[in-house]
Amino acid sequence: MAGRDVRLTLAGQEYVLRPTFQAIMEVEERLGGLLALTTKAADGEIGLREVAVILWATMQDRPDFEQVGKMIMEEGLVKSISAVRDILAICLTGGGEPVLPGKS
Template sequence: MSAVANPARGEAAIRVAGEQIVLRPSFAALVAAEEELGPLFALVERAAAGQLSLRELVALFWHCLHEAPAALTRELFGEAVAAAGLAQATPVLRVLLAQILGGR
């Protein structure tokens, strides 16, 4: 399964465990992320200050997953994101944070 992100929807894609996975920051996804991580503006501020933890990054990504493989667990996803490295995760994070701040 290889997916393509649609920038018009505010989507971003990340390659984890050999698969391209689309992240879509829908209202429901962001509400779920906020319930777990606290206010999204505080999350953006932590990210801007370089204080966003890997746990927070993976949680945000996890809540924004769109049509992920059925066998993908959060633990496997987190391991794959960590293995891919911050260089791959950072551009995706930027897209999601821009959507949080600016909307669609």
């Protein structure tokens, strides 16, 4: 993870994942609020559909949605879920280090 970008290699090609405003609006339109998604991911209850939507929406040079799903299945969910975790962290912290309440 570098700043506001996440890099993920699927099917031998590196993709830049960037959680832009438009990308996050697409994610929320398809899956619901970002905080609920983050909670779901933290609880280990995120599935292939959510992972595929988040990755597809944030890909800079994206193939079609079905192809993204196939690539995730070929690589396995663990690798993709790690990238989704990083994307959600960027959305919640703006790419910086999280600040705990009462800390500065």
